[in-house]
Amino acid sequence: MFFRMLRQSFFRGWRRKALATATIVLSASLITALMNISIDVGDKMSREMKSYGANINVVPKSEAIPLEIGGVDYNPLKDRAFINEADLPRIKEIFWHNNIVGFAPFLKTGVVISGKEKKRINLIGTWFDRQVPISGDDEYRTGIKLVSPYWQVRGEWPNEQGAQNGMPGEVLAGALLARELNLKAGDQITVRTGDKAPREENFVVKGILTTGGAEEKALVASLATVQRLAGLAGKVQSVSVSALTVPEDRLSRKARHSSDSLDSAEYDRWYCTAYVSSVSLQIEEAIPNVTSRPIWQVAAGEGAVVNKIQLLMIVVTIAAFIASGLGISSLTVTTIMERAREIGLMKALGAADWEVYLLFLSESAVVGVVGGLLGCVAGAGLSQIIGLSIFGSTVSFSPIVIPVNIAVSVLIALSGSLMPSRLITKLYPAEVLHGRR
């Protein structure tokens, strides 16, 4: 009979429930959207923050202290340690390979441009955007465009292979260098290496490069080109890695201090968490004779921003919770007033207070479940809209949101109607049943 009453109350009085359900749907969709986004935001934000550059730098272990004067490298290349280009795909094969967004190798050599022999400049070789064979992913592409999305080219990017078919090789001219030497896209230049056995090669400037960094004073060409000019086939000097990492916490700070200070359980936990430090270590383990260093400013900044955004989301969620609880509360008061006679009648027929409570709270719970479900659907849509308008990409829907949201909705509905339900106790059938019409 109880369920019959509950059912009939809904089927025949759904209009009365509609407003309460709508309240729950509103808050539930907001909570769904925020939860969805805050689960995804760490990832989304980290990717977003990747536009500020790589967060791990990999160099040869025995890297000599670079002899740089005015930003130009005077170290003779032949004495130095290198990383083998062939080892690089291993970066994408570590335990946290899914967190490796991209990486780009660098090889620098000092050159002069014919006609401007007084000025010695760097020629930087890197990958722009090329396919890298990774076990398990044939389509993987990486390069400087991915690692440093803030690199801007006026004109075109050079090709990846360097000179071919008798055509001159292609380079980018840094913006400052271009201004100083009056270079424009389309200009032909001749570049000479400054070694004892100099080599000379013609290039066409494909574009002018703006980075906000030292590259603006240099020429940038494909890695293959620089390797050939420097006579260092298959070698690179450093690799910038862009990895998705979790914010630093107590454990990672302890590990940063010294990884020996961790006990074995702590070490396992640290190693199996995508901290920038543990990802770094794994890269060191994957490639022989390299040192892998987190770029701390970038890593720490990312974590802090993500934490703050998530905190903000939690605050908004709690506000939505309270607001809809209050909404339900006032709706319940209205309902109890409207249904005073019904309540009085039940009591007159011998219903105990708790039996009336049970009916009303059950109705609220059903409103919570229905509202929560509808809210999940609406919230999934809402989070896509938010995702598209803020991050320019869809937000993945986490299934965990559904049970959590329904539980929260029921909780809102119940807690909202719990207080007003006390009115039921105060309702005397003698007063409501003999009302004059």
Add this chain to the structure above:
Amino acid sequence: MAKKIVLETKGLTKRFGSVTPLDSINMQVREGEWVAIMGPSGSGKTTMLNLLSCLDAPSAGEYILDGVATATLTEKQRVAVRREKIGLIFQQFHLVPYLTALENVMLAQYYHSMIDSKDAEQALAHVGLGHRTGHLPSQLSGGEQQRVCIARALINQPAIILADEPTGNLDEANEEVVLDLFKGLHREGRTIILVTHNPELAEFSDRVVRLQHGRVVHDESAH
């Protein structure tokens, strides 16, 4: 042989602050008796019925219903007395709007003991609504709604039936139908206390109690 006393009050009094709508009522009602309570508006009829139906507790005096002294019971215990011993009929019918006629009758069964739809259908048939069991209150006329209430009041075999102006909201034709039902109940030997303004309704009762300013001013057999 005198029938057993179902209901007895001794000095039953109700006060609301300085107002005393009911002042020292002494009354006995025997099994199978049909008592009409009459009096001008504000004389305390409804107040009295509320006390007799255990919807309200008296300020003073005693009230023994079917052998149970109820004056000093707690609200919880009064709920139990209502459930077990009393059938209530109101001027405004008071049916649950989203339950059918049948379900409204079953509601009384549910709070009393357990539901039995066969029994509830029979009770509705008894008041001439055997064909309307699936209708909602809004689909029934006032007279039909009141008949559902009567069926509901009877369903648990109460010791006493209390009605407050049951025909107050009805037209003459429906009043007639309801009056006939009360006559039938009386013939079956039910104990009935009925508050009414209508002398016609009182005419068929065994006894008329007149109230004025909360006191019994007249109590005698109608015939």
